[in-house]
Amino acid sequence: MEKIWFDSWDSLLRVICIAPLAYIAMVFLLRVSGKRTLAKMNAFDFVVTVALGSILASVALNKNIPLANGVAAIIVFIGFQFILTWLAVRVKSVKTVITSRPSLIFYKGNFLQGAMKKERITEEEIYSAARKDGLSTLEEIEMIILETTGDITIIEKISDHKETTFKDVRIER
Known part of the structure; x- marks a missing residue:
């Protein structure tokens, strides 16, 4: 309970260094993955977006998660979304599973x-x-x-x- 307001200068410096790097990595990966990743969201896109936000926060705040692990997790989620949306365009049954109809x-x-x-x-x-x-x-x-x-x-x-x-x-x- 004694570290509720301040842990250490090291942990504060880590957040100041790692958070911008993780953010830059995520923005870069989102841009590389294409417009579909940032399109209006259906339920599947929403889940991926929440997961990406959680990963970014975890990397920024958890000392036990290295930046490389966080970037790898971001790549996995964006890659997963890319593969599923690629399949959805080509395989009707996949589209039916991940998107609803108007x-x-x-x-x-x-x-x-x-x-x-x-x-x-x-x-x-x-x-x-x-x-x-x-x-x-x-x-x-x-x-x-x-x-x-x-x-x-x-x-x-x-x-x-x-x-x-x-x-x-x-x-x-």
Whole structure:
């Protein structure tokens, strides 16, 4: 209990030296790994992001974890994400496992209560999203989709379109 405020100058100096190095290594590795690593997050991306943050904090604060071990762990997690996302683009079953599909939650003036319950989203959240898009009435809206990232996309009334962007949206009524 005596070292609650200050441990030693050595430990403080270690944090001051190691934390920036670990941070620089992580930023470099994230840039090298490509834009997909920093894209809007689905559940899989969120787990990797939390793990990377935990590794960075552990390397910075734990005297028993050398910088090289921390950088190796960061490489493993970024590599794992790279491999899984590479596979997801090429193998449909992998994509199905690591990402969800967008869900239709409002269609032609009707809230799709079953889909809303499944996705745990309220009418108030839908109203809020409509207001953020500058819409004053739901009559202006053709459909509302809950995206795989948790974002809400609002599509205004549709005129005659031959092909739409809604092919992959799961519809549950």
